[in-house]
Amino acid sequence: MRTRANPAPESVLVVDDEPSLRTILSFIVQRTGAVPVLAPDAATARQLAAKHTFACALIDKNLPGENGLEFLKWLRSVQPGCNALIVTAYGNVDSAVEALRLGAFDYLLKPFEVDALAHRLKLALEQYRMRQEHERMQAMLVQADRLASLGLLAAGVVHEVNTPLAYVLSNLDWLEEEMPSLREGIQRQARESSGAELMALAARVKAVENTLRDIRDGAERVRDIARDVKAFARNPDDxxxxxxxxxxxxxxxxxxxxxxxxxxxxxxxxxxxxxxxxxxxxxxxxxxxxxxxxxxxxxxxxxxxxxxxxxxxxxxxxxxxxxxxxxxxxxxxxxxxxxxxxxxxxxxxxxxxxxxxxxxxxxxxxxxxxxxxxxxxxxxxxxxxxxxxxxxxxxxxxxxxxxxxxx
Ligand SMILES: Nc1ncnc2c1ncn2[C@@H]1O[C@H](COP(=O)(O)OP(=O)(O)OP(=O)(O)O)[C@@H](O)[C@H]1O
Ligand SMILES: [Mg+2]
Missing domain, CATH: 3.30.565.10 (Histidine kinase-like ATPase, C-terminal domain)
Incomplete structure (x- = not known):
């Protein structure tokens, strides 16, 4: 599997109302090589998450104002890829189950051991990176298949283009042969003006018109096919x-x-x-x-x-x-x-x-x-x-x- 060269460090959102804990959590995040972004409450964290993408979040369950689990629910809805770890001094089975049900990556009790928390955060970051890589590979495969399909189609498209083009060209041949005698007829008619010759001339002009219509049909088909191929080959976007x-x-x-x-x-x-x-x-x-x-x-x-x-x-x-x-x-x-x-x-x-x-x-x-x-x-x-x-x-x-x- 190909990996990214020198990937930019991921950001980790730290939401805790206690300044001393924010400092410790920030230190732990830095130990994993990620960049901590600190918020004292859920309102500030929401503003930050609206602007930045976070790989992980460390969220205190008991926040002033909005509860940590409510914030987790919101965060999962706007950044489903963000791995959130709930950290709490008031843990119980029910809230742990609720946090995991809401999509938390982990649920940890305070006081925590710095090494243990750093280890859990490293796992969360690793999983985030693997998912990113997986999504990148998926996107590459979609693109590769699009190109492969286009390659397969190329022969078909050429075939489709060639059929109408063949009758455009053969009709053009006929027109080129027909035009000089038409021109001569018109010139002669101008000199001698006879009724029968005028009728024949009109019929031949009509035939030319029909042929021109065929040419236009052919050309329009070419245009339609090209348009379809273009629509299919459009760059993939989301x-x-x-x-x-x-x-x-x-x-x-x-x-x-x-x-x-x-x-x-x-x-x-x-x-x-x-x-x-x-x-x-x-x-x-x-x-x-x-x-x-x-x-x-x-x-x-x-x-x-x-x-x-x-x-x-x-x-x-x-x-x-x-x-x-x-x-x-x-x-x-x-x-x-x-x-x-x-x-x-x-x-x-x-x-x-x-x-x-x-x-x-x-x-x-x-x-x-x-x-x-x-x-x-x-x-x-x-x-x-x-x-x-x-x-x-x-x-x-x-x-x-x-x-x-x-x-
Ligand atoms: N309609 C079908 N009838 C019978 N077998 C099928 C059908 N569609 C798919 N398969 C089987 O599934 C396999 C995988 O199909 P898939 O489209 O993923 O790849 P492929 O057609 O072999 O290659 P590609 O699509 O790259 O040309 C085929 O090789 C074939 O064995
Ligand atoms: Mg196939």
Whole structure:
């Protein structure tokens, strides 16, 4: 695993109303190599936590004004990654259970031993760093898979671009041949002006117009394909927006057309499905991976195969989607490994085995689930469920992308 070179020291929030204890706690934090940031009460600590990110927090349970556990609850909601240690002179089992239930990393009694507390804080910092590293690796894998998918798609895109371009070019050839005689005809007509010749000339002009319309259709298709690819290749960011699964699924099917075309018929069953709050490009990536997998699982056996896509509203109002195929199915012994990174049954150089792992990471990032059903020799169905966007007064306002961090 790669580690960061010379990482900046983490900050640790120390919240205690006793000045002498703040000094001791500050000393302990410095011993771990982190930077202490001191607050005498929860109100000051809230102001600090609104501006800075803390790796850990040492919180006295009995604070003046707001109780330490109430502050812990708030801190966990704004900085879920911060590992909080509750320190108290008035410990009991109930409050320890409550602190751990609220997400405290540890619960320690005063008077504490400096070494023991330093050791617990070191563990909390270590866990924080490992989580950060894990998140960084996840983000890198998402990016790597995006690039791999784009590479895979490049051939398809070129194919899609070449077909309309071919008829743009052949029609242009015809136009180039036609134009000189048209010009000559018009010139002759200008000299001798005959009625029949005028009619023929008009018909030929009409043919030219039709051809020009074909050229425009072709050019517009090229433009649309390029726009789709651009939307997919957009840099990943954490912004989320209201997404219509139908549009995203259709975009993914369009992108995967070259993989599907000669293997299967796409059967759509689109029922009402709620909007979801997610990132459009990432969900497109999920559907694209599923559709490409489905196409790749379909044998070229001369039989009629189907890729079935479904959208519907689940029993609890959730948005549900399904990508199914009538392909080869998955052997039972592989089922438990499908979502593991680098699990692939494809020949080396053909599959990275990251597709489904990334799908799961993306779906779970939007608080959804992904499951699979398969019958060997009959086919496979991947099913997604995502929480519906809940309609609130604000949601009726124009839809602006919002930062995931702001939610
Ligand atoms: N629809 C499907 N039918 C049958 N097997 C599938 C299907 N989808 C996935 N699999 C199996 O799961 C494995 C992992 O899929 P995943 O998408 O993660 O990687 P991959 O397709 O092998 O590689 P990549 O996606 O990088 O091209 C596949 O190699 C295949 O064995
Ligand atoms: Mg795949």
């Amino acid at each position: 912004s989320s927006m209201l997404v219509d699964l139908r549009e995203v699924l259709e975009a993914a099917l369009k992108m995967a057309l070259v993989h599907i075309r000669f293997r299967a018929r796409v059967v759509r069953d689109y029922q009402d499905v709620p909007l979801v709050r997610a990132n459009e490009a990432r969900l497109a990536q999920v559907f694209l991976n599923l559709v490409v997998n489905a196409a790749q699982a379909i044998p070229e056996d001369g039989c009629e195969h189907e890729i079935r896509v479904r959208l519907w509203t689940g029993p609890n109002g959730e948005a549900c989607a399904e990508v199914g195929d009538t392909g080869m199915g998955i052997p039972a012994e592989n089922m438990a490994h499908l979502f593991e990174p680098f699990f692939t049954t494809k020949p080396s150089g053909e599959g990275t085995g990251l597709g489904l792992f990334i799908c799961k990471s993306i779906v779970e990032a939007f608080e959804g689930t992904i499951t699979v059903d398969s019958r060997l020799g009959e086919g496979t169905t991947f099913r997604l469920s995502l929480p519906p966007h809940v309609q609130t007064a604000r949601a009726t306002m124009p839809l602006e992308p919002v930062s995931a961090a702001a939610q």
